[in-house]
Amino acid sequence: MDAFTTLTGIAAPLPLINVDTDMIIPKQFLKTIQRSGLGKNLFDEMRFDADGNEITDFVLNRPAYRDAEILVAGDNFGCGSSREHAPWALLDFGIRCVIAPSFADIFFNNCFKNGILPIALPQDEVDLLMADAQNGANARLTVDLESQTITRPDGSTISFEVDAFKKHCLLNGLDDIGLTMEKAAAIDSFEKSAAVQRPWV
Structure with missing residues (x-):
């Protein structure tokens, strides 16, 4: 998993509430x-019509947002079924950070396990970032995970909270497998010891 430290990128506005994983x-x-x-x-289903043609007014189909790396969204983002494909799809498109007033719990945790930083902020602060994002290619935000700040285009900053363990994992690019491999030496030592003490196992 790629580490997440500092991200400066275009923010795309998606002012919809209850964006579920099937969307x-x-x-x-x-x-x-x-x-x-x-x-x-x-x-x-929002990007393409029934014939597979792009729906031109959908935000990620607009030229200014095709390379967006940050998504500013509405309340309860990622609700619905628990499919891990949702963060996979966001990451594969290029989205590394989603900012919203709230997230569905399973989606929120799946983001961290796949290298995406979900940031929950009060509605008034999301509104400020949503307004910034409306500025198209000029809507570049800088998200600094170490300092837990978002720098807006005007230079002002917004602070955010993040769980210390999840922060550690993102900063070091550690998914569940990576966390296990951090203990590889201890695991090897235990297995060698166990083989001596219980050779019949």
């Missing part, structure tokens, strides 16, 4: 267990 990645794309390749289907 993020519709059910017909859940057949794969590969983490890559899902970005093209992100928000599929």
